[in-house]
Every structure is written in structure tokens, then in C-alpha cells.
Amino acid sequence: MIKMLLGLLLPASVLVHGPQQAAAPDVQLPVALGETFDAGHHVTVTPLAIIEDSRCPPDVMCIQAGKLLVAARISELGAVSERTMEEHVPLRLRRGMLTMQANPPPAAGSQDEGQSDADMNNDTSEDGTNKDAASSYRFTFSYAPDIASSQPRANSGA
Known part of the structure; x- marks a missing residue:
């Protein structure tokens, strides 16, 4: 009897409320230097260059955390x-x-296989950063609009 009632109520609920669909997450994949990230709310971000990366590699215990500036x-x-x-x-x-969030810094002592320190130092850009290392960075961004700016504006007409 209960199964029969549920069988009748469920289709009626769908008719009244419509089918329930899970909201698709608005997720964008991380971007590299020079690529544009759409953060939503008419905000886009393009990371251009690494200014400083003094973060500690994941496999090293550091006294100071360091920072990443982009x-x-x-x-x-x-x-x-x-x-x-x-x-x-x-x-x-x-x-x-x-x-901004970024991928963790490379492990201590990591470098491309078969490439010596001298080879890596010769592959630098004009600002002195290693081009291969810079190309491995990936970024995501999150945007939180102010409450007042995310509210719909009321019509002032009567």
C-alpha cells in the first residue's frame, strides 16, 4: 500500500515541481602564464609573469613559508x-x-631529466627566470563579488 502511494505521489511531485537537476559546477581548468582565466561576474585574469616564488618545495621543511607573486x-x-x-x-x-591559487612549487632538486644546471641556466628569459620552470606554473582564480554589487537593482519607476 505504501509503495503504491509513493508510486503515485512521486510522479505528481515531478509534475508540480519539475524534474530536479544537479547544478553543473562552473569550474574552469587552471591556466598557464599568458592564458586567460574567466573568473565569472565579467572578471578575467591573465597571469603574465612570475615576480617572486620563494615558497618552500613540498618535500622540504622550511622555517619561513615564502610567497608567490605574479x-x-x-x-x-x-x-x-x-x-x-x-x-x-x-x-x-x-x-x-x-x-589566486597556484600549483605547488617543484620538489627540491628537481630538473628535467638529462638537463644539467648549466643547461637550465642558459634557458632563461630576459627577466632572468627559467623558461621551462615558468611554463610549468598553473593558476586558478576565485572571485567573490561584493554583496551590494551582486544584488539586482530595484526599479525606481512607479
């Missing part, structure tokens, strides 16, 4: 600026906060 081009509602971002430190934009 030069980034940020577009918010069409306004474009270049800013310096620090990993895990929210950056104030006009209408919200933008936070």
Missing part, C-alpha cells in the same frame, strides 16, 4: 589593469575580491 592583467567590466597578485591573498577590485 604580475597579472585583470579585466573587470571592461576596465583593464595590470596588478601584482600574491597567492592566497585576496585582491580588492572595484566590485569584489579576487584570489
